[in-house]
Amino acid sequence: MSEALLTVKNLSVDFHTARGTVHAVRNVSWSVSRGETLAILGESGSGKSVSANAIMNLLDSPPAEIVSGEILYDGKDLLKISQEEHRALNGKKIAMIFQDPLGHLNPVYSVGWQIVEMMTAHGRPHDLAHKRALELIARVGIPEPEKAMRKYPHQFSGGQRQRLMIAMALMLKPDILIADEPTTALDVTIQAEVLALLKELQAETDMALVLISHDLGVVAEIADRIVVMNEGEIVESGTVREVYHEAKHPYTRKLIAAAPGKGEIKIPNRSSPILLSVEKLSKSYHSFHALRDASFTVARAQSLAIVGESGSGKSTLARTLLRLETADSGHVYWKGKDLLTMSARELLGVRREIQMVFQDPTQSLNPRMSVYELIAEGWDIHKLMPARQERRARVIELLEQVGLIAEHIDRYPHQFSGGQRQRIAIARALALEPELIICDEAVSALDVSIQAQVIALLDSLRQRLGISFIFIAHDLGVVRDFADTVIVMKAGEIVEMGPTAQIFEAPREPYTKKLLASNLDPDPDVQAKRRAMGIYA
């Protein structure tokens, strides 16, 4: 291996918060060489972004305090240089791109202005910067560069925004590019494209790439070496293959085991009675067809997954069949009765029988209500269920059912972790003894290991209580593990539908094939094989 370009040595950073000091990273050491891709892999709160932020001088202190360590670049310790020296390096020698390109681009300036500024901020003449920006915008695959320069961030799609961020980062041909979860907010097919672009550009410029990610698949696709972080410490490091096949640390092994898409595929039970039958359901907004002629059925204890990219109509489908949106045409039969035409009183009863669990439990749980109030609230709305004196006991029972404990009953949502909050949301749905639960991206916001636990919980509820699930998701691995039937949606239409095994092992539609090919496998060998087969081409 060639000489290291950037070396982080024994870095320790504390965060001083109101609740005491948090050791964000402890004794972290890693290095990256020219032309190499290093991935820092970890779940939320593992401290994976802290060292990158320290390199870029982006840690606010207070609350952050760099306790010890050094960051060596070009013969200098970046922790000792002045603010002005840092400023001169940022963007010019070390550039960074981020997870959410919409938030990270300034909404009130044109993208051209922002990209050009990367060079003018470092004293380069404006016309030169303009010329290079045009070249790079074309290089990252944005059509009509001249026109694109004058547009604003909100006028681009998510994938295009990330391409523009990449163009901006490369303006001054940096030695090192730090990419902090660069594809997490993107659809799988777009993710594959952006990763391929990053690899190409790296090969052209021979820069070092530091990729920060929680996604084993992304890491396996693009990285040469990995460091795995847990609770502020590096627990494992090595080449991608070593880490995947010969992980030494129990945490790494747990992480790899938790990666979805490896379990046994479920087979739908054809003998169970039909609960919900959707016929030719359509919904449009003005002239935009959000949903066109969707038809399918859900049987008791079935788990039906709806997959598709953003804007494919997955959520519109769920909202329309629950009558949260008015359908343009079609029927939704719930146990034989048309849900779309029934009276408000009857609908209230159905609303109890069909519950929803949303993506972000932080937002779907009222922060001012205790766990008890959150779970018991539905009983008041539907004027049924346990008598007042039995309610606490029933709530405790529900908490235990979702893997929480009795002591949690009087706490508030902010006192829980993301995974625990989603369990509370599930307990709230279960409180009304539903027969169907619609999960709208219910596990997407959770870390991989937590995701696996929640999926296991949902599956046990399905088996024990005979609850049916409509599982809306974009992550195919999770779908493969949980669903017995899969619907693939694109641009408001169902393009393919069938048992999970058929969709995953013998897809018919080209779009389904593309979706499956874009889904990154955590096994680097599987990935390499796919690349060799030219599946991404």
Added chain:
Amino acid sequence: MIKLIGQRAIASIFSLLVLMVLVFFLSRLTGDPAVLFLPIDATEQMKEEFRRLHGLDRPVLEQFWFYLQDLAYLDFGESLRKARPALEVVLEAYAWTLPLALITMALVMVAAIVLGSLAAFKTGGFFDRLVSIISLIGASAPDFWIAIVAIVIFSIGLGWLPTSGVGTPVHWILPVAVLFIRPFGLVVQVVRGSMLAALQAPYVKTARAKGVKNLPLIFVHTLRNGMLPVITVMGDQAAALLNGAVIVETIFGFPGIGKLMIDSILQRDFNVVLAAIMVTALAIFIMNVLIDIAYGLLDPRIRY
């Protein structure tokens, strides 16, 4: 954008009409101007004559009908006090109030944005605390008290500035300074809060990662985003000034719209009151349109 302004204009014409009806009838409920204009010992006949001369003997609805007819020709009637067209009297006073308001708000804008932004950039520092204290005092001190104290100190004590009146630029210093203090105190707080939020935004992190210097970081990247709530508050404050600063104008003998309005109300000079209210309402409407345009200019997401 143009459509938006058109919609606003239609809505505003409607509110102007409602306002006019309200003021017309409410002002007539306050009593009879003849009692105030004529000497105390005026005979009933003289009062009768005065009312007939000004059309005040007719039924109220008929008066209103005539008023509307005249208004169609932008004729707001005559001032009872000055025996001149009411609109002329109002516009004359407005010619004093408008520059007073504009100069004050321009100073408020510049001072509040610069000080508020710098305070937000170094939160908790000495400068931030100093700005917070000054703005708190400014926002809470009553302006009539400041006006009087300022006269005592600068006019009477030091003899630097005139106590009242207009004429030379020097006469403007005290009224502008006193009017400046409250909106400044308030707007500084809003700028600081808004900039504090904007400085936390992810795009500021991007700018820092790009190596953008501190001053452009604050005044180019953050300020334009932070300005949106500030403009709204500035608009409110400007509206108060466009209505005429009654107390400050009275104390400094400044012949603006506020002083004219209060004098006309006390004298039941209905036509002037109505004309003054319509003109200020129009001014505030124009200002709101300007604010909408400013919003559109600052934030492309509103334009496209």
